[in-house]
Amino acid sequence: MTAAKxxxxxxxxxxxxxxxxxxxxxxxxxxxxxxxxxEPFSVLLLSWRAPRVLAAFCVGACLGxxxxxxxxxxxNPLAEPYLLGSAGGAAVGxxxxxxxxxxxxxxxxxxxxxxxGAWGATILVVLTARLAGVGEAxxxxxxxxGVAAVLAALRSLLLLALSDETVSLQVVLSWTLGGIQTPFWxxxxxxxxxxxxxxxxxxxxxxxxxxxxxxxxxxxxxGLPVERFLRRxxxxxxxxxxxxVCWGGLVAFVGLVVPHVMRWRFGAAHRQLLPASAFAxxxxxxxxxxxxxxxxxxxEIPLGLIxxxxxxxxxxxxLAREARR
Amino acid sequence: MSPLALEADGLRVVRGRxxxxxxxxxxxxxxxxxxxxxxxxxxxxxxxxxLAAVEAxxxxxxxxxxxxxxxxxxxxxxRAVSYxxxxxxxxxxxxVAELIALGAARGRGxxxxxxxxxxxxxxxxxxQALELExxxxxxxASLSAGEQARAAFAMATVSHPAILLADEPAASLDVAHQxxxxxxxxxxxxDTTVVVxxxxxxxxxxxxxxxxxxxxGKCRLAGPTExxxxxxxxxxxxxxxxxxxxxxxxxxxxxx
Numbered sequence: 001m002t003a004a005k006x007x008x009x010x011x012x013x014x015x016x017x018x019x020x021x022x023x024x025x026x027x028x029x030x031x032x033x034x035x036x037x038x039e040p041f042s043v044l045l046l047s048w049r050a051p052r053v054l055a056a057f058c059v060g061a062c063l064g065x066x067x068x069x070x071x072x073x074x075x076n077p078l079a080e081p082y083l084l085g086s087a088g089g090a091a092v093g094x095x096x097x098x099x100x101x102x103x104x105x106x107x108x109x110x111x112x113x114x115x116x117g118a119w120g121a122t123i124l125v126v127l128t129a130r131l132a133g134v135g136e137a138x139x140x141x142x143x144x145x146g147v148a149a150v151l152a153a154l155r156s157l158l159l160l161a162l163s164d165e166t167v168s169l170q171v172v173l174s175w176t177l178g179g180i181q182t183p184f185w186x187x188x189x190x191x192x193x194x195x196x197x198x199x200x201x202x203x204x205x206x207x208x209x210x211x212x213x214x215x216x217x218x219x220x221x222x223g224l225p226v227e228r229f230l231r232r233x234x235x236x237x238x239x240x241x242x243x244x245v246c247w248g249g250l251v252a253f254v255g256l257v258v259p260h261v262m263r264w265r266f267g268a269a270h271r272q273l274l275p276a277s278a279f280a281x282x283x284x285x286x287x288x289x290x291x292x293x294x295x296x297x298x299x300e301i302p303l304g305l306i307x308x309x310x311x312x313x314x315x316x317x318x319l320a321r322e323a324r325r
Numbered sequence: 326m327s328p329l330a331l332e333a334d335g336l337r338v339v340r341g342r343x344x345x346x347x348x349x350x351x352x353x354x355x356x357x358x359x360x361x362x363x364x365x366x367x368x369x370x371x372x373x374x375x376l377a378a379v380e381a382x383x384x385x386x387x388x389x390x391x392x393x394x395x396x397x398x399x400x401x402x403x404r405a406v407s408y409x410x411x412x413x414x415x416x417x418x419x420x421v422a423e424l425i426a427l428g429a430a431r432g433r434g435x436x437x438x439x440x441x442x443x444x445x446x447x448x449x450x451x452x453q454a455l456e457l458e459x460x461x462x463x464x465x466a467s468l469s470a471g472e473q474a475r476a477a478f479a480m481a482t483v484s485h486p487a488i489l490l491a492d493e494p495a496a497s498l499d500v501a502h503q504x505x506x507x508x509x510x511x512x513x514x515x516d517t518t519v520v521v522x523x524x525x526x527x528x529x530x531x532x533x534x535x536x537x538x539x540x541x542g543k544c545r546l547a548g549p550t551e552x553x554x555x556x557x558x559x560x561x562x563x564x565x566x567x568x569x570x571x572x573x574x575x576x577x578x579x580x581x
Contacts, residue, residue, distance in 0.1 A: 075416045158362040208435040210427055213416035221431040223403030267464075268417035 006279065010057075011282040017053040018045055021292030022297040051181040056289040057249035057282035058195040059180060062240045064281020065202055067255025068259075068262070068274050069237040072209035073230055076140055077318055080116075081241040081258035083144045087252075088116040088151035089121025090245035091237075095155050103251050104236020106216050107110040113192075115242035119146055122238050175249035178304020184245065191247055199242040199278050205233050206270035213268075251304050254281055260318070328391060330355040330488055330518035331376060336385035338371050345351050345371045346382070347542040349550060353535075359513040360529035360550070361522045364563055369522045370411060370492055372539060376520065377408035381536045390487060404432030407486035411522075413477035413494050421476045422461040425452070428480035450482050454509050455479050470497040476507065489513065495528065507532040526567075530554055530576045532535045538562065551568035551576060 019030060025041070027089035033042040064083060068081040070086075093113035096273045102109050159172055183191060208229050211219045220226050244251070262276040285303075288310075292301045329352050336349040346368045353359050363369050374380035374389055376395065387394065389406055397405075415424065424449075452458050455475040465473060474497050482489060491510075495503045503525075510519050511532050520537075523529050529536055529550060536553040538546040540562045546553050551561065554576055560566050566581040 039401065134466070150328055161453060202435050207427065208421070209431065210417060210419065212437055214413070214427070215410065215416075217374065217377075217410060218413070221379050221408040221428075222430075223400045224435055225399060229435075267423075268419055269423050270417075279476070 009283060010279075013286050014053055014057070017286040017290035018049045018058065020294040021301075022286075022293055024108035024294060027229075043272035047301050048182055051185060051188045052180055053289070054188055055183050055191055056180045056190045058188075058191045059244045059251065059282075060285025061278040061284070062198060062244035063248075063251060063254040064258040064262075064279075065199060065274060066240040066244065066260035067281075068207070068254070068270070068277040069240070070200055070232055071206060072205070072212065072270060073233045073237065073258055074140055075213060076253050077260065078141055078256070078315070079321060080253065081237070081244070081254040082250065082255065083141065083148075083315075084120040085125045085144050085147040086241040087245050087250050088148045088155075088237050089124075090118035091119075091175055091250055092151050092155050092158070092176060093117025093242070094246060095158050096173060099158060111242060111246050114246050115239050118242040118245065119235060119238040121151060122234055126234065159280060174302070175245075176304075177302030177318060178249040178251040178307065179292070179302050180285075181302070190227045191243070193211040194243045195278075198236070198243060199275065201236055202240065202274050203271070205229075205236065206274055209233070209270040210268075213253050246250060247285055247286075249304060251285070252308045253315060254285060254307055256318075257311050257314050258284060299317045328355055328390075330357075330390060331520065332432065333372075333376060333575055334385050334387075336375050336387070337394060338368075338375060338380060339383050345542055347373065347543060348542055349385070349539075351376075351537055351547060352542045353518060353537075355518050357411040357512055358510055358532060359518070359520045359535045359537060360394040360533035360538060361520055362524070362526060362529055363538045363545075365462060367521075367539045368542040369539050371522065372544075373408070373490050373492050373522060374567045377406055378402060379408055383411060388552075398433060400432045402432075404484065405487045407431065407481045407484065407489050408483040409489070409491040409494055411496070413473070413480075414543065418464045418466045420462055420481075421468070422465055423481075424463075424465060424476055424480045425457075425483050428483040431486070434505040444479070448479075449478055449485055454505075471499060471502055475502070475506070478509075480515075486517060487536075489517050489519045489521075490518060491519070493522050493524065496524065503528065526554065526578045530578060554578060 019025065026031065029041070032038060033045055035045065036042055066081045066086070069076060070081060070084055073079070093116050094110055097106065097109040097113035123144045125140065125147045128147065129139040155176070159169065182289055208224055211222055211224050212229070216226050221261065256311070258265055258281040259277045262273055262280055266272045266276050288306050292303045292306055326331060331353040332350070333349055333351045336346045337344060338346040349368070349372055360421045361369050361373065371380065378387065387399065389402065450459070455478060457479055460468065460472060460476065465476060468476060474494060478491070481491065495506050498506060507528055510521060513519055514534070514547050533550045535548060536550050537544055538553055538559065545562060546556060546558060555569060568579045569580050570579055572579040
């Protein structure tokens with residue numbers, strides 16, 4: 001796909017997402033708002049919806065990217081940040097950062113704790129799956145379910161034990177259900193920078209992931225330091241997941257669905273797959289986040305609920321396909 | 326006597342309680358086509374994996390081009406020694422061209438900076454010899470077993486390794502393609518040392534310079550093809566009486 005087509009797809013999805021909301025303006029009203037930047041509705045669109053839509057793009061891009069890397073690392077079509085426990089781990093880290101008084105600014109503590117949680121949980125899942133020695137695909141999945149259950153309980157416990165002010169309780173709850181935070185422009189810049197950095201670093205894994213698909217023996221024979229590469233890739237994917245969770249909470253299945261569809265469309269070579277998954281994940285989440293605002297006005301449906309409703313059946317479909325193989 | 330490309334001393338590989346290899350010694354001279362033969366379960370695949378440094382032996386050592394494992398870094402060893410497993414498959418459904426490009430990047434590293442100079446022109450002579458030109462854009466999984474075997478062989482040899490260790494690359498090929506692949510290996514042996522596991526003793530008889538006969542985790546006999554195949558130990562190890570015929574002046578083994 002050419003750059004022009006990509007840009008066009010991005011603009012269409014972004015405009016569509018800005019257009020979607022509790023009140024959906026007619027095309028005329030939208031034009032009026034864009035041309036009269038002082039009016040309240042225009043302020044709503046440009047200062048509130050626009051940064052949120054762009055934040056949704058970054059969160060979706062991180063989820064698509066992390067999903068593609070996780071699937072590549074584990075050579076498992078069912079690997080995904082949410083199912084592997086990384087997202088749950090990040091949420092526990094974030095909960096701790098929000099609820100515990102820390103000697104760190106929250107803007108620093110939140111991503112750091114989320115990253116530590118994501119990485120720790122993923123490593124725990126991988127080690128458990130290895131110890132259990134179950135066949136790779138199902139072992140990872142089972143370990144993921146177990147760790148995710150413990151993490152969810154831990155999060156609820158922390159919530160009950162530590163929250164004294166309703167504000168932080170609400171913040172944490174909205175995290176659990178998934179929802180894009182509306183950032184200020186400077187926060188958005190940080191998020192966009194982290195997303196871009198994640199993409200660049202993950203692209204460095206691309207041909208290593210391709211080689212890994214030939215099996216550990218061939219990969220090692222071709223000069224890939226397999227264990228070291230796996231550790232680095234898991235660390236990176238966990239970091240990218242943490243970025244997504246910090247700004248979007250627990251959004252399930254985007255990291256599962258998007259890389260699959262991109263693989264059908266563009267082939268399995270990771271040099272194309274990784275950027276395609278990031279881009280498509282971003283576009284998808286912009287639209288889904290728009291739908292979350294627009295479906296039941298004035299209430300906002302939690303984003304995680306929408307992605308689970310759409311992604312869950314897809315997951316079952318994949319599971320059935322895997323079982324047949 | 327040409328210098329040795331590969332040496333193994335007292336290799337021992339234990340899996341569970343069973344020693345798959347036990348005191349496996351071998352010395353392979355440079356630029357030869359060497360067939361590794363032996364009955365099922367003799368340890369041929371494990372021996373090949375140990376020679377490829379894919380499997381670390383529990384005891385013993387391997388030397389490549391006269392140098393110990395300690396004298397090699399990961400990348401130069403990867404460039405020098407190419408290993409083609411028996412059941413080569415790619416988890417990712419890559420195209421033949423993508424697979425061959427990966428093979429060309431062997432030993433060059435797979436990071437960000439390494440990828441930038443990885444675009445290598447396809448080796449036309451190789452793809453032609455393996456009849457892959459028409460298949461380059463096809464996905465690996467859509468190929469027939471024989472086409473897959475040829476694509477995998479191209480991937481393993483495109484980087485011109487000094488040593489090629491191939492585990493039954495001809496097993497899923499029809500007779501014509503078997504002969505063509507063996508002839509290609511014969512030609513490769515001009516500047517590559519090829520060790521190939523074969524089940525078809527007559528392919529070994531026709532193409533190999535030397536034969537390594539593996540039985541019960543040991544190298545039982547090694548030497549010039551005719552000498553080994555004429556030996557009566559062969560009959561004993563394969564538990565088969567062979568009739569040794571001469572077909573068009575070539576040794577042909579027929580089980581009695």
